[in-house]
Amino acid sequence: MPTSIVIEGKISVDAVLRSNFRNVLTIFYDVAKLQRTKNKKRARSLKQTLELGNSKEVKIEAVDQKWFEQHAIGKTHGGIAAIVGERTYQKIPELLKSKPCVIFFLDGIEDPYNLGYTIRSLYAAGIDGIVMRQRNWLDVEGIIIKSSAGTSELMPMALVEDLETTTNYFKSKNYTIACTGKDEGQSIYQSNLKPPLFIVIGGEKRGINRNIF
Missing domain, CATH: 3.40.1280.10 (SPOUT methyltransferase, trefoil knot domain)
Structure with missing residues (x-):
């Protein structure tokens, strides 16, 4: 039985990073999206998530679009995903x-x-x-x-x-x-x-x- 999952999208990754209920093991980002100059606002937002991950000492890997085609559920990931551990629930x-x-x-x-x-x-x-x-x-x-x-x-x-x-x-x-x-x-x-x-x-x-x- 797996003990980790892939989550996708900036909102999801940001939420897990800010929560204390599970560990973020690795963050993956589409390097092409980060380097795009047409949508600077989106690239800046993606960079903020990576900086948050760095501040929590999370492993970060640059990947290409093929990685997301193989691992993401849909096409709304926005060029970022993460492998996270099981959630801790409260009593x-x-x-x-x-x-x-x-x-x-x-x-x-x-x-x-x-x-x-x-x-x-x-x-x-x-x-x-x-x-x-x-x-x-x-x-x-x-x-x-x-x-x-x-x-x-x-x-x-x-x-x-x-x-x-x-x-x-x-x-x-x-x-x-x-x-x-x-x-x-x-x-x-x-x-x-x-x-x-x-x-x-x-x-x-x-x-x-x-x-x-």
Whole structure:
């Protein structure tokens, strides 16, 4: 089983470099793009990423377009990619800061693009952390990082085995447990959605396990 992946694009590489959740092993850049004079702004932006990598003592290699054709998923890499290690996830207590938090549990989202888009939206909304079921995401993390615009690397996240046990833990910490549903619910405008709050979002197919409520 691989313990490293290739991520691509400046936003993804910058996010991993700025995060403390995984190691960047090697950065690859298209030397032709760096030397182009037609798009000086893009070349300057690429150079800033390489300088950030240098400041963190990351190995940097100049390659040609053929390298990206062989290793990149698509054509939107912008001439930069990196090999990175596995992500370090937090423990549940590490997500809970001294202030009351808003934590989301993403239950059963299978599509990596949907997961990335969801993480990006939650990060933009200022959510404090995300909890997901235990799973090896390594084979699709490059997609998640890119579709989340790098925010999956900046968002504190924890993996757990059991949603019911996790929900009971948050209940013991006086968190309000909430989710959307068709039946037996109340209007969002009549609900207390102030922190501390633990919100469960179901997946594309099976929704939410009813046993947690």
